[in-house]
Amino acid sequence: MTEGESAQDGTGGRAAPIEQATAPSPVVAIRAAIVRGEFVPNQRLVEADLSAQFGASRAGVRAALLELANEGLVERMQNRGARVRAVSLAEAVEICEVRMVLEGLCAAKAAERVTSAEIGELTSIGTAMRSAVASGDVLGYSELNQRLHRRVREIADQETATAVLERLRAQSVRHQFKLAMHPGRPAVSLPEHLAIIEAVCAHDADAAERAARAHLRSVIGALREADDAGTGVRHLP
Template sequence: MSRPTEVTYDYIKQRIMEGDYKPSQKLNESELSEVIGVSRNTVKKALLKLEQENLVLIETNKGARIKSFSLEEIINYLEIRETLEGLIAKTAAPHMTEERLLLLEETFEQMKGHLENNRFDEYSKCNQTFHAIIYEASTNQQAVEMVNKIKNQLKRLQIKTILIPGRTQDSLKEHQKVLNAMKSHDGNWAEDAIKHHIAQVRKALAENYTFLV
């Protein structure tokens, strides 16, 4: 991917992830070309890459629009993610070094601080870091690649779960259990803890789907 295409791809993807573009919203190639300062051909290449990642849908004679997901699709993706995250956690726990555990605990404490001060954006970022530390310790990096693809597709929706009353407090408790499991180096405990967490995310999204989309 050329540098202009990469810049264009990153620009559009970031706006999708942050929810600036809404599900099913049309993307105007001419406007994007002007805003980003690249050719329309460059925009087309970036959109094709995003389509491969299932973030954009390109239709003949209709152009590109943001991919939308039905509740059934979201539930299916999260069921897959639950299984993958469980495998990742199980293979990561025995390999959590003291350095990684310290970093994991520091990240958890930051999450607590951000939640206490209603800094939800920062809480969300630390949440991503928390999971990334575990991913790095896993011996199954293929599972990590797969789960990251799923997270990319659902990130703009999952970020909104912080708006669900009580969800962030429950999420913090779930992360505490994951942290404790990682400290024990018990793969089965870690698997159960992370799968419970993802199951609760799935439950929250299912119960609040209309509110979040």
């Protein structure tokens, strides 16, 4: 049976058509490539190359680059097309300062709305984070880190804050992975994350907000320390 055909059901009739897998839109594909670090800061984004790489039309790629420019991921250059926008340390710090407020809000909202099932999920994430740090699994810890922040935002159900945070995190992607790799960073951030989990699970909105803000202040300090050490920084913890 070829793609797009529908399977026969047991009675000789036709079952529902089998859905074909669809490729992500150009904007989704290019955004994901930037976030994964496949395209480096200041790298030119050539429409013809992107069209071939992602199997999209030139018009679709052009529209995607315009949208990504509005998101702050891409920079349009006069008569020179587009390139991946570089984010300086100063801007990364500013992004963290805004995140501090919004992530604090989301943590407080999550504490007010968290269910018993979600408490179990957050507790499990915390346990897994402890294990990752104890075993030196830095990449695993980074993934759990992102998962925790994402779940707190989802539980908070504050759509406006979530939309802004997703955009800010994408913009600062270059200042993220190496921060997680910075010597000793997971051991420092673990208790900060556990404090957020504890406060949210205790339905203590004020404590959750304070814990989230304290964590982002710590991230700002780590960003500056990493920059001073010449390590630069990809998934902000």
